[in-house]
Amino acid sequence: MMAKNADPLLTVENITMRFGGLLAVNNLSFVAQRGDITAIIGPNGAGKTTVFNCITGFYKPTSGRIALAFPAPASPEQIQQLTETGQRYAVHEGGGLFLLERMPDFQIASKARVARTFQNIRLFAGMTVLENLVVAQHNPLMRASGFSFLGLFGSGSYKAAERAAVERACHWLEKINLIGRADDPAGDLPYGDQRRLEIARAMCTDPVLLCLDEPAAGLNPRESAELNELLRYIRDEEKTSILLIEHDMSVVMEISDHIVVLEYGTKIADGTPDQIRNDPKVVAAYLGVEDEEVEKAEAEVGI
Amino acid sequence: MATIAEAKAIPAQAISWSGALRKSAFAALVTLGLCFPVVAFRTEVDISNRLMILPRWGLVLTFVAIAFFGRLLIALVAERRAGKVRAARRRIAVSDRTGNVLGVLGLSLLAAYPFLSIWLTGMSGSVKWIDNFGIQILIYIMLGWGLNIVVGLAGLLDLGYVAFYAVGAYSTALLTKTFGLSFWMVLPLAGILAAFWGILLGFPVLRLRGDYLAIVTLAFGEIIRLILINWVDVTGGYAGISGIPRPTFFGIPFNASDQGFAAVFGIEFSPLHRTIFLYYIIFGLALVTYWVTIRLRRLPVGRAWEALREDEIACRALGINTVSTKLTAFAIGAMFGGFAGAFFAARQGFISPESFVFMESAVIVAIVVLGGMGSPFGVAIAAIAMIGGTEILRELDWLKMVFGSDFDPTQYRMLLFGLAMVVMMVWKPRGLISTREPSVFLKSRKGVSVEHVSEGHG
Numbered sequence: 001m002m003a004k005n006a007d008p009l010l011t012v013e014n015i016t017m018r019f020g021g022l023l024a025v026n027n028l029s030f031v032a033q034r035g036d037i038t039a040i041i042g043p044n045g046a047g048k049t050t051v052f053n054c055i056t057g058f059y060k061p062t063s064g065r066i067a068l069a070f071p072a073p074a075s076p077e078q079i080q081q082l083t084e085t086g087q088r089y090a091v092h093e094g095g096g097l098f099l100l101e102r103m104p105d106f107q108i109a110s111k112a113r114v115a116r117t118f119q120n121i122r123l124f125a126g127m128t129v130l131e132n133l134v135v136a137q138h139n140p141l142m143r144a145s146g147f148s149f150l151g152l153f154g155s156g157s158y159k160a161a162e163r164a165a166v167e168r169a170c171h172w173l174e175k176i177n178l179i180g181r182a183d184d185p186a187g188d189l190p191y192g193d194q195r196r197l198e199i200a201r202a203m204c205t206d207p208v209l210l211c212l213d214e215p216a217a218g219l220n221p222r223e224s225a226e227l228n229e230l231l232r233y234i235r236d237e238e239k240t241s242i243l244l245i246e247h248d249m250s251v252v253m254e255i256s257d258h259i260v261v262l263e264y265g266t267k268i269a270d271g272t273p274d275q276i277r278n279d280p281k282v283v284a285a286y287l288g289v290e291d292e293e294v295e296k297a298e299a300e301v302g303i
Numbered sequence: 304m305a306t307i308a309e310a311k312a313i314p315a316q317a318i319s320w321s322g323a324l325r326k327s328a329f330a331a332l333v334t335l336g337l338c339f340p341v342v343a344f345r346t347e348v349d350i351s352n353r354l355m356i357l358p359r360w361g362l363v364l365t366f367v368a369i370a371f372f373g374r375l376l377i378a379l380v381a382e383r384r385a386g387k388v389r390a391a392r393r394r395i396a397v398s399d400r401t402g403n404v405l406g407v408l409g410l411s412l413l414a415a416y417p418f419l420s421i422w423l424t425g426m427s428g429s430v431k432w433i434d435n436f437g438i439q440i441l442i443y444i445m446l447g448w449g450l451n452i453v454v455g456l457a458g459l460l461d462l463g464y465v466a467f468y469a470v471g472a473y474s475t476a477l478l479t480k481t482f483g484l485s486f487w488m489v490l491p492l493a494g495i496l497a498a499f500w501g502i503l504l505g506f507p508v509l510r511l512r513g514d515y516l517a518i519v520t521l522a523f524g525e526i527i528r529l530i531l532i533n534w535v536d537v538t539g540g541y542a543g544i545s546g547i548p549r550p551t552f553f554g555i556p557f558n559a560s561d562q563g564f565a566a567v568f569g570i571e572f573s574p575l576h577r578t579i580f581l582y583y584i585i586f587g588l589a590l591v592t593y594w595v596t597i598r599l600r601r602l603p604v605g606r607a608w609e610a611l612r613e614d615e616i617a618c619r620a621l622g623i624n625t626v627s628t629k630l631t632a633f634a635i636g637a638m639f640g641g642f643a644g645a646f647f648a649a650r651q652g653f654i655s656p657e658s659f660v661f662m663e664s665a666v667i668v669a670i671v672v673l674g675g676m677g678s679p680f681g682v683a684i685a686a687i688a689m690i691g692g693t694e695i696l697r698e699l700d701w702l703k704m705v706f707g708s709d710f711d712p713t714q715y716r717m718l719l720f721g722l723a724m725v726v727m728m729v730w731k732p733r734g735l736i737s738t739r740e741p742s743v744f745l746k747s748r749k750g751v752s753v754e755h756v757s758e759g760h761g
Contacts, residue, residue: 110622124613126756141603187755
């Protein structure tokens, strides 16, 4: 199921995740293309968030490989070569090849440039909106502050870096229409604004891949439409690829370039929105099966 | 708009009354249940050596009534507080400016304090005020500010902070006595050693949170103290170390000799000179602690500490190395504890494990919690109230005239301490100054109300 112009950013190969006796993800493989919005959908408990946690390093998959390469795709041979060296990643000018299953979570964010949001919003509620976006730029600011030593004595280079960080934050605040609330605590924002702020915060880390866990959950139709627009802007203008878990089909079908469907930890379909919409397995997983088939199934188990 | 608000307020009031009454009745019932076997009957042996049961229902009734009305009072106070939250938020903008003015005023008062106390109490009377009050309070302010980095900013509850104070004090004592180094050379070393121990403590507790972290840090404090007691060859055990050299003024000692401070500057010798000098050393050290804390809060590492307190998982998702962030918090907090310890050793001239018991850690944590976690100003006020308050109890000899000559006010220290804690927790559960000041702002610096700020879970 390869896209026409193959330019893979993220290659997930045969990942399996077990929690004790529970098989949460079963031998899953898929590819997220550069510059695409890739959606992972499936019924509740299908293992979508587990896949996310594996990609972003919060879980170590039981087996399998997750490779990410930018700015150019890596050939299977390159990936194989890196795998055999036992290294976590190979960096070169302006990018590199990263084996995410080997890296700790914070390195995936800082080195492999994968940012994520959470299903239950995880903002720093006691910090202001602006501070949330500045914290997201921790690593470049840390370098600019000479790991705090230069910054402690008020070096000019750190001040300039901090100003740039605030400017970048303002750029995103304008994008999500929260510039007027920059100095308010993040915990004071309405739910929909918090969702958008979390996306903006993730974008402030300057990612190549943005992973969004149910960004439209709890949004009203107008807010969902705004979200679609924001995600398109991120894909088209910021050139950041997006990986998305979503239940809201109006969001998924409208903006996704590519959809992966999971059920019980197994991939049941993979393709464009049109292909997915007409896939009988997907329809069965989501809507259930016809009545006569239920009778047939019941007869089989002897009810 | 106003009428709607009032209309809403009236039923809310009514509901709160019934709720409060229900809660009070429940409390009364629980009290009755508890009192029934314990208080209601008293056994007594009568003259003919028979066991008698004396019912005491009057006493039970009194207890139940106390529980009922006490609970009612608390419920009503809580109601009123809830109503005041919005109003309090509006006041924040004002309190910011008054905070600055108060800060400058407090600072100049502290700087002039030794001379003020000489002016007010005379040369001989002022030793007590400068030493017992001034220096003692400043040591605790400094310790409070140091611990504030760990507990207030990074949200890591450290109950063994006194260990770093001890490391600073003992390294000063041992280095000065063994190698003949001066206080000023040992001071930075004591800070570095304490920071090293901070990292050493930090490693094993990285994965612990909340209560578990508190228990392990508490144990760490006890380990250090027990080592100090038992490693007699080095530390002298219970006997401690005495004869620690005092700090000098650019090499000029404070004594009555010809090379002494008084002789060199041509003034009459007085032991007060050293006390005043010590006062300004600890004042300087405390100011450095304050300055560094304030600066660090506005640097990425300080923001990362606060972000860590708010949500550790989100920090990791943003590429913040939580391990090094936690370790720097432990190390820098410990370093200031070490500086304070070094000063303590040089000021006393004698140290023993007695000075580094768990109670000290508890007092420092209490100062940080009472002051409002993360607020240097609040911590300073809490230190003045707690340490100054307990010291002032020694001065209340006139109470003996009221309660008889057996009455010793210092014996009631802990009782008052506990009472103050309970009152604080009811009145201001998040400390004296509980609004958080943002580290960076776009248009206006608005305080963040305490309801949003997390307490940290390790």
